[in-house]
Amino acid sequence: MNFSKVLPGDRIIYSEKTGIRRIRVNDVEEMRRMRIIEDDPEVCKFVEDLQATEEGLRNFAKGSSESVVLGVIQGGEVQGWICLYPDESERLTRLGLAEDAVEICYAKYPGAPRGLMSSGLRQVIEMIVGETFTAYTDPDNLNSSRLLEAVGFKNAGKIKYHPGAKTLDNFWILNNSPLIC
Secondary structure: OOHHHOOOOOOEEEOOOOEEEEOOOOOHHHHHHHHHHHHOHHHHHHOOOOOOOHHHHHHHHHOEOOEEEEEEEEOOEEEEEEEEEEOOHHHHHHOOOOOOOEEEEEEEOOOOOOOHHHHHHHHHHHHOOOEEEEEEEOOOOHHHHHHHHHOOOEEEEEEOOOOOOOOOEEEEEEEEOOOOO
16 A cells, blocks of 8 residues: 555545544644643553654654554544554464555544544545555553444454564454445
């Protein structure tokens, strides 16, 4: 998947609850909200590879040819982020999947209204047809599990996210193939 083509520039797609667009890395207020998300204790419990420095956060938010970060927007403000990147082929092999997949992860702004992240995830999934999406959740992260179920992911079992991990994570999958009539 070519991540650089996902919502290029300042394009925004709206739904009834939210909009999704690229993070504006030069917007001071937007990056302040991204920092609050990254520093939220609930996010820190469950999301790996959080960005400790402002430069790291800006580089994460910019995305790359291998990833894209989309802001979930309501009232002109970032209420959360959704990151897409290729799932690791070694992990997919351990899961018995022969095809490529797009891993999806997300985090929300503390106190963001309910339902915004599910709306944002639905928008992303509807926008990117023909991909298999994967997600992984800590078994204690019930809110994230409910969110994935609400947008159509199926719990496909448990896996060590990293081969040397001591715990098992829930593995979620959604095949977003186009309907053929």
